[in-house]
Amino acid sequence: MKHEAHRVCYPQAGGVAxxxxxxxxxxxxxxxxxxxxxxxxxxxxxxxxxxxxxxxSERLRRATRECLLGVAAVQAALDHSCLAPHEVAGARTAxxxxxxxxxxxxxxxxxxxxxENALHFPYTAPSAVPAEVTIQFGITGPYLTxxxxxxxxxxxxxxxxxxxxxxxxxxxxxxxxETFQACAELYTTGRxxxxxxxxxxxxxxxxxxxxxxxxxxxxxxxxTHGLARLVAGxxxxxxxxxxxxxxTARAGQVAGHYLQTQWPADMSLVLLHERxxxxxxxxxxxxxxxxxxxxxxxxxxxxxxxxxxWAMVHWPESSxxxxx
Amino acid sequence: MMSGTxxxxxxxxxxxxxxxxxxxxxxGVEAFWSGLINGVSGITTIERFPTHDLRVxxxxxxxxxxxxxxxxxxxxxxxxxxxxxxxxxxxxxMARLPEAVAAGGRVAVVIGSALGGIAEAERWHEQPGDLHAxxxxxYDGPTRQLARWLDATGPVLTISTACASGATSLGLGVDxxxxxAATAVVAGGMDVLCRFVMRGFxxxxxxxxxxxxxxxxxxxxxxLGEGAGVVVLECAQTARRRGITPCGYVLGHASCADGAHIxxxxxxxxxxxxxxxxxxxxxxxxxxxxxxxxxxxxxxxxNDRMETQVFKKVLGARAYEVPVNxxxxxxxxTMGAAATLETIMCLxxxxxxxxxxxxNYGEPDPECDLPYVTGHARTYRPRLSLNTAAGFGGCNACLxxxxxx
Numbered sequence: 001m002k003h004e005a006h007r008v009c010y011p012q013a014g015g016v017a018x019x020x021x022x023x024x025x026x027x028x029x030x031x032x033x034x035x036x037x038x039x040x041x042x043x044x045x046x047x048x049x050x051x052x053x054x055x056x057s058e059r060l061r062r063a064t065r066e067c068l069l070g071v072a073a074v075q076a077a078l079d080h081s082c083l084a085p086h087e088v089a090g091a092r093t094a095x096x097x098x099x100x101x102x103x104x105x106x107x108x109x110x111x112x113x114x115x116e117n118a119l120h121f122p123y124t125a126p127s128a129v130p131a132e133v134t135i136q137f138g139i140t141g142p143y144l145t146x147x148x149x150x151x152x153x154x155x156x157x158x159x160x161x162x163x164x165x166x167x168x169x170x171x172x173x174x175x176x177x178e179t180f181q182a183c184a185e186l187y188t189t190g191r192x193x194x195x196x197x198x199x200x201x202x203x204x205x206x207x208x209x210x211x212x213x214x215x216x217x218x219x220x221x222x223x224t225h226g227l228a229r230l231v232a233g234x235x236x237x238x239x240x241x242x243x244x245x246x247x248t249a250r251a252g253q254v255a256g257h258y259l260q261t262q263w264p265a266d267m268s269l270v271l272l273h274e275r276x277x278x279x280x281x282x283x284x285x286x287x288x289x290x291x292x293x294x295x296x297x298x299x300x301x302x303x304x305x306x307x308x309x310w311a312m313v314h315w316p317e318s319s320x321x322x323x324x
Numbered sequence: 325m326m327s328g329t330x331x332x333x334x335x336x337x338x339x340x341x342x343x344x345x346x347x348x349x350x351x352g353v354e355a356f357w358s359g360l361i362n363g364v365s366g367i368t369t370i371e372r373f374p375t376h377d378l379r380v381x382x383x384x385x386x387x388x389x390x391x392x393x394x395x396x397x398x399x400x401x402x403x404x405x406x407x408x409x410x411x412x413x414x415x416x417x418m419a420r421l422p423e424a425v426a427a428g429g430r431v432a433v434v435i436g437s438a439l440g441g442i443a444e445a446e447r448w449h450e451q452p453g454d455l456h457a458x459x460x461x462x463y464d465g466p467t468r469q470l471a472r473w474l475d476a477t478g479p480v481l482t483i484s485t486a487c488a489s490g491a492t493s494l495g496l497g498v499d500x501x502x503x504x505a506a507t508a509v510v511a512g513g514m515d516v517l518c519r520f521v522m523r524g525f526x527x528x529x530x531x532x533x534x535x536x537x538x539x540x541x542x543x544x545x546x547x548l549g550e551g552a553g554v555v556v557l558e559c560a561q562t563a564r565r566r567g568i569t570p571c572g573y574v575l576g577h578a579s580c581a582d583g584a585h586i587x588x589x590x591x592x593x594x595x596x597x598x599x600x601x602x603x604x605x606x607x608x609x610x611x612x613x614x615x616x617x618x619x620x621x622x623x624x625x626x627n628d629r630m631e632t633q634v635f636k637k638v639l640g641a642r643a644y645e646v647p648v649n650x651x652x653x654x655x656x657x658t659m660g661a662a663a664t665l666e667t668i669m670c671l672x673x674x675x676x677x678x679x680x681x682x683x684n685y686g687e688p689d690p691e692c693d694l695p696y697v698t699g700h701a702r703t704y705r706p707r708l709s710l711n712t713a714a715g716f717g718g719c720n721a722c723l724x725x726x727x728x729x
């Protein structure tokens with residue numbers, strides 16, 4: 001029984017390519033809005049709120065801020081991928097949604113309100129954000145919401161790769177939304193749960209099957225020495241970069257120090273909390289955007305942490321991505 | 325249309341080697357089955373929190389949690405976590421999972437829920453000060469508690485596809501095993517009744533003051549319930565090597581979107597239809613091979629009509645020969661737990677050669693004209709079953725299940 005993992009049933013039909021993305025954060029729109037000196041820019045700030053998109057749609061008049069951010073991020077990703085909305089309508093496009101916090105605003109408002117609102121309650125469901133996206137773009141393909149805290153982003157990338165390599169769809173939209181503003185007081189009270197500064201974000205990647213790329217690999221580890229066990233089998237691999245996504249700055253520093261001892265000095269380590277702020281499940285999605293933009297020829301490793309859990313995806317040949 | 329798993333070799337199948345149940349009609353698999361077969365109703369007046377201001381004050385409430393034998397440590401305070409631990413303890417003991425863990429197995433945990441730990445947020449709001457209650461309030465709080473309880477070492481995932489969560493979580497567990505990310509997966513669904521959800525459904529006026537009557541012409545809506553269903557998933561080959569006889573198999577799965585409405589199901593059932601077709605393809609099973617359907621069957625006018633139409637669309641004339649049931653009238657809609665409990669019911673139907681009845685059915689609806697199992701349990705041993713589920717946000721899921729053999 002010891003560590004005998006059976007790779008069965010699913011054909012491994014190549015890898016996955018990033019076709020494009022959309023990004024809104026507390027820094028602005030797109031990757032280019034991210035600051036070059038984030039530590040200076042973030043100084044003294046606890047929360048970097050993202051601007052609520054103004055979407056001219058009567059249908060979305062009741063939608064929450066999180067829903068609007070989700071729809072806007074997907075629209076931006078389609079634009080970046082040169083895809084018209086009708087090209088993602090139907091059963092051959094999947095939507096995988098990841099979030100650690102986006103349901104909190106609607107839930108907390110409903111918990112603390114004196115008078116219920118029938119129109120509000122449906123938006124307390126975490127599936128409300130992806131629901132509005134599927135309705136807006138007519139998506140009826142595979143559909144999943146992952147809520148495993150900050151690790152949900154990594155899990156979403158793995159699940160998207162699984163859906164593509166098993167041919168359950170032709171294209172996957174991986175969407176992450178993280179918001180904190182409406183519950184800022186709550187997050188401040190519970191600061192031991194999350195580090196600061198918190199960065200609000202909505203990020204969407206458009207992924208497609210790519211037969212000549214190697215398969216995306218996923219691993220996760222729970223418990224003591226989780227990170228050490230997670231990367232134990234990775235040391236021999238040639239990597240361009242490791243992107244580390246942790247929910248607190250302290251965890252990031254400790255884990256970053258450990259990872260630097262594991263790989264040669266020329267391997268680049270990017271600490272997402274230093275680069276951006278803390279944006280939980282959106283961090284791995286933004287990390288993949290940064291990796292593709294960097295255009296390095298080797299593979300990259302994305303690692304995230306949430307409480308006792310560590311998760312990673314090994315993404316091959318980041319320079320071969322962005323095929324649009 | 326898809327490659328999936330067209331011809332699964334017996335050793336490649338994903339086996340269910342343990343099952344655990346906590347439900348309003350019984351705690352434990354055998355009590356649950358007895359309640360289903362004997363037509364027991366778990367619907368009572370809700371007593372655990374105030375309901376005086378609600379239109380409907382009934383539901384499938386679990387009045388008292390039975391003690392678990394041989395616990396090494398106290399249960400966490402969070403009710404949702406307690407539910408999960410109850411069901412998981414039964415499932416892991418049945419699967420002899422502790423032996424596998426001791427031998428170095430990588431155990432993953434995948435839990436689906438429509439509400440997560442929201443009851444803890446409610447508790448914190450009522451009695452502020454206990455900051456630790458907040459740690460259980462996120463959706464993933466109860467899953468993390470279970471992972472700690474089980475000393476899991478593999479992936480720990482929380483999903484929410486609303487009331488389809490209990491099926492999607494099993495599907496994700498299957499994917500983890502097929503990807504080699506774990507050697508065993510403890511998967512399932514859970515939800516607890518609380519004022520939050522009762523207030524919400526009260527305002528939506530989805531709850532009935534009558535009985536829940538799936539597929540009946542007089543059906544007026546649903547009632548909510550609470551519970552947990554947990555299974556242990558392993559590759560059949562691993563189970564065989566460990567000397568475990570599987571309870572059954574998950575042959576295929578899929579979860580798809582309606583893309584139609586924020587709460588109501590698509591009247592044409594496009595997402596459900598796509599889920600069933602993908603799950604059948606994933607299993608390598610043809611529609612005409614299906615021998616039993618465990619329907620979502622909430623007892624709402626729209627859902628039951630839509631589901632009936634979809635079954636006819638996918639199975640064609642065969643739909644009129646396949647027995648269909650819904651167990652929502654026994655215990656209410658247990659939300660995230662529902663589809664896992666129904667999966668367990670399908671495997672027990674194979675084991676015992678009986679299909680539990682759909683309670684409170686009396687008047688046929690011309691728009692719901694399939695061979696529903698009503699009145700009493702039917703003697704029948706379904707080898708291949710479909711289990712369908714749907715939820716808010718246009719979430720749909722389907723599992724293709726096979727009895728153990």
